[in-house]
Amino acid sequence: MVDSFLAHGTEAGGSAPSATIRVQGLHKQYGAVKALCGIDFSVSPGEIFGLIGPDGAGKTTTFQILAGVMEASSGEVSVLGQPPREARLNLGYLTQAFSLYADLSILENLRYQAGLRKVPQADFRDRATELLARMGLSQFPNRLARQLSGGMKQKLALCCALIAQPRLLLLDEPTTGVDPVSRREFWDLLAGVAADGVTVVAATPYLDEAERCNRIALIYDGKIQQIGTLAELQADLALHRIEVRADALGETEAVLQGAVSRASSALVDLQSFGDRLDILTPNVAQAKSEILQLVDQQKLAIPRLEANEPTLENVFVSHLRQQGADPIYRAFPFYRKPKALSTEAAAVAISADRLQKCFGEFQAVKDVTLAVRYGEIYGLLGANGAGKTTTIKMLCGLLPATQGGMSLAGETQNLHRAEVRSRLGYMSQKFTLYDDLTIRQNLEFYCGVYSIPQKLHREKIDWVLETCGLVGRENQMTGSLPGGWKQRVAFGASVMHEPDILFLDEPTSGVDPLARRQFWRLIRDFARQGTAVLVTTHYLEEAENCNRLAFMVAGEIVAEGSPTQIKAAQPGQLIELVTAHTQRASDLLRQQVEPWRVSIFGDRLHLVLDCPEQELGPLIQSLQGAQIEIRAQRPLPFTLEDAFIGTVQRAEEVSP
Amino acid sequence: MNWPMTRQTNRQTNRPTSRILSQARKELVQFSRDRLTVALALILPLGMLLIYGYAIRLEAKNIPLSVQDLDRSPLSRSYVERLFATNQFIPAPLIDSSPLSSLDHGLAKATVVIPPHFSREVAEGGSQVQILVDGTDVNNARVIQNSIRGVTNFFIQSLPNSVRPEGIRARVRIWFNPGRQESLYIVPGIFGVVLWVFPSMLSAIALVREKEQGTAIQVYASDLSSTEWLLGKGLAYWLVAVAEAAVVMGVSGLLFGLRLQTGPFPLLLGTGIYLAAAVSFGLFVGARTGNQNGAVQGTAIVGFLTSFLLSGFIYRLENIPFPLSLISNIIPARYYILLTRDAFVRGAGWAGIWFVLPILALQGFVLFKLASKIMQSMQLSE
Structure with missing residues (x-):
C-alpha cells in the first residue's frame, strides 16, 4: 500500500x-x-x-x-x-x-x-x-x-x-x-x-x-x-429545519416540546434561541400543519414559520445524540422564589448612561448606554479590544468609570458595597477554579468568598455537584475535568448564592457544541427565574441565544436589538454564487467591491451587496467576461456573523 | 497575489552549522529580551559571591577567654598578655572567682587558671596551667586547645635560656598564601559553585520552557536533530555563562583582591570546559523534566548539594566517608576548584592540574550525549 x-x-x-x-x-x-x-x-x-x-x-x-x-x-x-x-x-x-x-x-x-x-x-x-x-x-x-x-x-x-x-x-x-x-x-x-x-x-x-x-x-x-x-452531510441527516418566531415564545416552546417527546409527531428536535425556536423535521409540510394545530389548540398567537436547511450544528448534535453523547440535563433547583416577572418586568437591573472609560490618552469605552431588565439575557458582542470586557468590569464595579452614570439592582451610588456585590455573580473568561484543589475544595472556597452561611455550605455544594452530575466525584482534582464539565462547575460556583444579576465574560470559549448547548439551557433557566444576565461572547451562533444584543466597535455600541431585528436591519442582501473557478472569481470580485464583501465557503462564494438589483448584473457580467462560468446563484438569509462583520466593517469605513 | 511556488531543491546545501548558529542566535535574542532572566543571570551569582565571600569564615577569631590569675606576678601577667596578643582571643570576665562560672554562663569559651606559685615553679623548672575549654563546638575546641598550647610553647621559648627545656625547634613558613588571607581560599571555591549552578539552571529552563509553551512542537515538526537543537541552545547559554564568569571573577578581583598567580591559560581553558559541562548538565536535566519547576529544583538542589558539600569547597575531601567519597570523584566542581585555587592562590601552573581539563571535558561530553540521547526521538512524550 x-x-x-x-x-x-x-x-x-x-x-x-x-x-x-x-x-x-x-x-x-x-x-x-x-x-x-x-x-x-x-x-x-x-x-x-x-x-x-x-x-x-x-x-x-x-x-x-x-x-x-x-x-x-x-x-x-x-x-x-x-x-x-x-x-x-x-x-x-x-x-x-x-x-x-x-x-x-x-x-x-x-x-x-x-x-x-x-x-x-x-x-x-x-x-x-x-x-x-x-x-x-x-x-x-x-x-x-x-x-x-x-x-x-x-x-x-x-x-x-x-x-x-x-x-x-x-x-x-x-x-x-x-x-x-x-x-x-x-x-x-x-x-x-x-x-x-x-x-x-x-x-x-x-x-x-x-x-x-x-x-x-x-x-x-x-x-x-x-x-x-456540507451538502452531503445535510442530505444525510434527512431532516429540515423550521424557524419558529412567536410573541409568547416560552408558552409556544412548552407546547412544542411536548410534541417532540411523542413518537408519532413529525417534530424530531427542538432548540430554543433568544427570539426563536428551531424545529427539526423529516417532513416540512406535515410539521408546519402540526405546529399550527398545536398552537391553535392552546389559543396561542399564530407563530411565523420559515423552512430552512439544517445547519452543520444540527448535523453534529443529531449525530452525537444518536451516539448517546448528550449529557443528561438536570435543572437547577432554585431555593429562592422566582421573581414575579409580571410586576417587575419593567424593572431595570443593569443600566449604563453614557458610560466612558479612558486609560491615559486611550478611550476604551465611549458613550455606552444600555439597560438590561430582570429575566433578560443581554449579549455584548465585539472584536478583541472593542471594549466589552472593560464595559463589563465597570458595570460589575471592578473598575471605576471615567464618566457617565450607571445603576445596579436599583442602586446608583457605591456600587462596590458588599450589599450590592452580594447580589452579583461573575464568571470570567478563564474559569476561575483552582486546578490543584478538588472539586469540593473549590466549591467550599467559593462558598466562603460569597459569604454563604456555614450551615448552608453542604446543601449548596451538593446542589452544584448534583447539577453537574459529579456526585461521588467531588474529591477528584479539578484540573482533571474535561473543559465542558469544568465550565459547569465554574458556573455553579458563580451562581451558588443565587445572584439577581449575572455577568458572564466569554463563558464558552473552547467548549464543544454539545456542552455549549447544555450551558445555554442552564443560563435560560436562570433568566426565567428572574435573573438579569449580561454576557459577552465572540461566538456569534451562540449569540442567537440572547434576547437582545449590542455590537461594540472601538468602544461604541453600533447596533442593538434582538437577533432577528439585527439581521433584518442589515442593508442589502447576501448572495451565494457557485462558479467554476472559486478563487479566481473571488479575486476578481474583490477588485470591484470592498474585500470584506466577498468570502469563500468551500466551493461557493458569499457576496454581500447593498443594492443587489443594480450591482449584481454588472458583477456577473464581469465574471462571465473573464470566462468564469456561473453555475448557480441564490439569495441567502444573513447570519448573525454576516451582520456583525457587515456592521463592523461599515463602522470602520465611516471612521477609519 | 500568488507567490512563486518553485520549490527549493537546494535545501541540503545549507550547512548544519548554520542551523545551530541560528538556534543560538534566537536563544540569545530571547534571553536578552527577558529582563528578569538577564537580571537573574547576572545579579544572583554576584549576590551569592558576596554572601559566601563575606559570610563564610572558617578561621576562629575573637574567642572569649577568661583568666583566673592566682599568682599575680610579672611573669603570669606577661603570659596572659601573650595569650591575648595573638588577636585570637578577647578577654571575658571571670564570674564569682570561679573558673567554671563564665563557661556555664556562656560568656567564655575557655578559661585559663594560673596557679598561685606559677613564677616560682617556672623558675624551678616546671609549672602547670589549667585550661578549661567548652567542647560543645568540637572543631573550635580543638582550635582553642592548639592555639593555647602554641602560645604556651612560644612563651616558654621566649624565657631566659636557663629555664628553657631543650628540644627541636620547628620553623614554619607558610607557602602560597603567606598572609593566610582566608578569602583567597573561599572565593575560588565559590567560583566552582556559582559557575555550575547558574549556567545549568538557565539552560535547563530554556529547554523546558519550549516544552511547556508548546514551541518545541514546531521544532519536532522540522527535521532538526536533537544534537543540533541542543548544541544551538548550549552554545547560547555557554556564551551567557562566559559573561557570568567574567563578571563574577572581575568583581572578586576588585572586592577580595584576587590576582592571577600564574599564566591565564589553564584558567581560561578550564573555565570554558567547565561552563560547557555545566550547560550540558542543565540540558540533561531539561531533557528529563517537563516543567520549569522541576528544572529549577533539579539543577539547583543537585548542583548546590554536590558542588557545595562534595567538592572540597569547604569540607576536606579526605574527610568524606567511603561510599560518599566515590560520588565526589564524579563531581566536576571538585576538579574545577583545584584549578581555580591553583590559578588564584597556588600559582603552580600546569604541573598539578593538567588532569583537570580532560576529566571535565569527558564529563561534559557524557552529560551532553545523555541529553541528546533522551531527546533523540524529537517527538512528544506520552
Whole structure:
C-alpha cells in the first residue's frame, strides 16, 4: 500500500492517484486510554479538509501523528506519499497556542522558523516580505510577538508555517479565541493558500468555519463518524429545519416540546434561541400543519414559520445524540422564589448612561448606554479590544468609570458595597477554579468568598455537584475535568448564592457544541427565574441565544436589538454564487467591491451587496467576461456573523 | 497575489552549522529580551559571591577567654598578655572567682587558671596551667586547645635560656598564601559553585520552557536533530555563562583582591570546559523534566548539594566517608576548584592540574550525549 504511494505522480489509474494524506486503520493508545480507534480517511491535493468534534475526540492526536511529532500505535499513515516523519519539511503545522516565541519580533520568529526548515537565506527576504504583505503585517516587522493581538498572532503563525512553502498545512484549532472579523480574514487567506495548491487540513470548534471546508469529517470517541461535503452531510441527516418566531415564545416552546417527546409527531428536535425556536423535521409540510394545530389548540398567537436547511450544528448534535453523547440535563433547583416577572418586568437591573472609560490618552469605552431588565439575557458582542470586557468590569464595579452614570439592582451610588456585590455573580473568561484543589475544595472556597452561611455550605455544594452530575466525584482534582464539565462547575460556583444579576465574560470559549448547548439551557433557566444576565461572547451562533444584543466597535455600541431585528436591519442582501473557478472569481470580485464583501465557503462564494438589483448584473457580467462560468446563484438569509462583520466593517469605513 | 511556488531543491546545501548558529542566535535574542532572566543571570551569582565571600569564615577569631590569675606576678601577667596578643582571643570576665562560672554562663569559651606559685615553679623548672575549654563546638575546641598550647610553647621559648627545656625547634613558613588571607581560599571555591549552578539552571529552563509553551512542537515538526537543537541552545547559554564568569571573577578581583598567580591559560581553558559541562548538565536535566519547576529544583538542589558539600569547597575531601567519597570523584566542581585555587592562590601552573581539563571535558561530553540521547526521538512524550 505504502509502496505504491511512494511513486505518487507517476502512478497511472487508481481511484485517488495521489492523495496528499492517506490514513488507514490508525490507532493510538496512551496507557489504558484509547485516543484513536481505527481512523480511515484520505485528503486530495488542494483540498480544504475540516475535522470537527467535541473535546477529547482525538482531533489533536490525529494532527500530532500527521505532523510526525508523535508515533501511532498502529495503522498506516502516508503524508505526501511518505511516512509523516520524512515529510516533515514539506508540511506546515499550526497548533492552538500558535507556537510563537513571545520575546521575539515578527521578523525574528519568521527567520527562526525559516532556519529550522532550511530556507536558503537568499530566498528568505523575498518570501518574508511577500508573506507579511499578504497577511497585512508588513508595517511593523520589529514588533514583539507578545505585543500582537490574537488575530495578528494567528496570521504570524500562518506566515511561519508558510515560510518554507509547504505542500500541506495542518491547522489544529487555529482560530480558538480569535474574534469573528479576524477569523473570517484568516479563512479568506486560507482559501487563497489552498488555491495555490497547498492542501489544508483544519480542526475547528466553530461550525460556521467548518462550512468553509470542501469536505468535513465528524470525529467522536476516536472514530470518524461521518465524512462528506456540507451538502452531503445535510442530505444525510434527512431532516429540515423550521424557524419558529412567536410573541409568547416560552408558552409556544412548552407546547412544542411536548410534541417532540411523542413518537408519532413529525417534530424530531427542538432548540430554543433568544427570539426563536428551531424545529427539526423529516417532513416540512406535515410539521408546519402540526405546529399550527398545536398552537391553535392552546389559543396561542399564530407563530411565523420559515423552512430552512439544517445547519452543520444540527448535523453534529443529531449525530452525537444518536451516539448517546448528550449529557443528561438536570435543572437547577432554585431555593429562592422566582421573581414575579409580571410586576417587575419593567424593572431595570443593569443600566449604563453614557458610560466612558479612558486609560491615559486611550478611550476604551465611549458613550455606552444600555439597560438590561430582570429575566433578560443581554449579549455584548465585539472584536478583541472593542471594549466589552472593560464595559463589563465597570458595570460589575471592578473598575471605576471615567464618566457617565450607571445603576445596579436599583442602586446608583457605591456600587462596590458588599450589599450590592452580594447580589452579583461573575464568571470570567478563564474559569476561575483552582486546578490543584478538588472539586469540593473549590466549591467550599467559593462558598466562603460569597459569604454563604456555614450551615448552608453542604446543601449548596451538593446542589452544584448534583447539577453537574459529579456526585461521588467531588474529591477528584479539578484540573482533571474535561473543559465542558469544568465550565459547569465554574458556573455553579458563580451562581451558588443565587445572584439577581449575572455577568458572564466569554463563558464558552473552547467548549464543544454539545456542552455549549447544555450551558445555554442552564443560563435560560436562570433568566426565567428572574435573573438579569449580561454576557459577552465572540461566538456569534451562540449569540442567537440572547434576547437582545449590542455590537461594540472601538468602544461604541453600533447596533442593538434582538437577533432577528439585527439581521433584518442589515442593508442589502447576501448572495451565494457557485462558479467554476472559486478563487479566481473571488479575486476578481474583490477588485470591484470592498474585500470584506466577498468570502469563500468551500466551493461557493458569499457576496454581500447593498443594492443587489443594480450591482449584481454588472458583477456577473464581469465574471462571465473573464470566462468564469456561473453555475448557480441564490439569495441567502444573513447570519448573525454576516451582520456583525457587515456592521463592523461599515463602522470602520465611516471612521477609519 | 500568488507567490512563486518553485520549490527549493537546494535545501541540503545549507550547512548544519548554520542551523545551530541560528538556534543560538534566537536563544540569545530571547534571553536578552527577558529582563528578569538577564537580571537573574547576572545579579544572583554576584549576590551569592558576596554572601559566601563575606559570610563564610572558617578561621576562629575573637574567642572569649577568661583568666583566673592566682599568682599575680610579672611573669603570669606577661603570659596572659601573650595569650591575648595573638588577636585570637578577647578577654571575658571571670564570674564569682570561679573558673567554671563564665563557661556555664556562656560568656567564655575557655578559661585559663594560673596557679598561685606559677613564677616560682617556672623558675624551678616546671609549672602547670589549667585550661578549661567548652567542647560543645568540637572543631573550635580543638582550635582553642592548639592555639593555647602554641602560645604556651612560644612563651616558654621566649624565657631566659636557663629555664628553657631543650628540644627541636620547628620553623614554619607558610607557602602560597603567606598572609593566610582566608578569602583567597573561599572565593575560588565559590567560583566552582556559582559557575555550575547558574549556567545549568538557565539552560535547563530554556529547554523546558519550549516544552511547556508548546514551541518545541514546531521544532519536532522540522527535521532538526536533537544534537543540533541542543548544541544551538548550549552554545547560547555557554556564551551567557562566559559573561557570568567574567563578571563574577572581575568583581572578586576588585572586592577580595584576587590576582592571577600564574599564566591565564589553564584558567581560561578550564573555565570554558567547565561552563560547557555545566550547560550540558542543565540540558540533561531539561531533557528529563517537563516543567520549569522541576528544572529549577533539579539543577539547583543537585548542583548546590554536590558542588557545595562534595567538592572540597569547604569540607576536606579526605574527610568524606567511603561510599560518599566515590560520588565526589564524579563531581566536576571538585576538579574545577583545584584549578581555580591553583590559578588564584597556588600559582603552580600546569604541573598539578593538567588532569583537570580532560576529566571535565569527558564529563561534559557524557552529560551532553545523555541529553541528546533522551531527546533523540524529537517527538512528544506520552
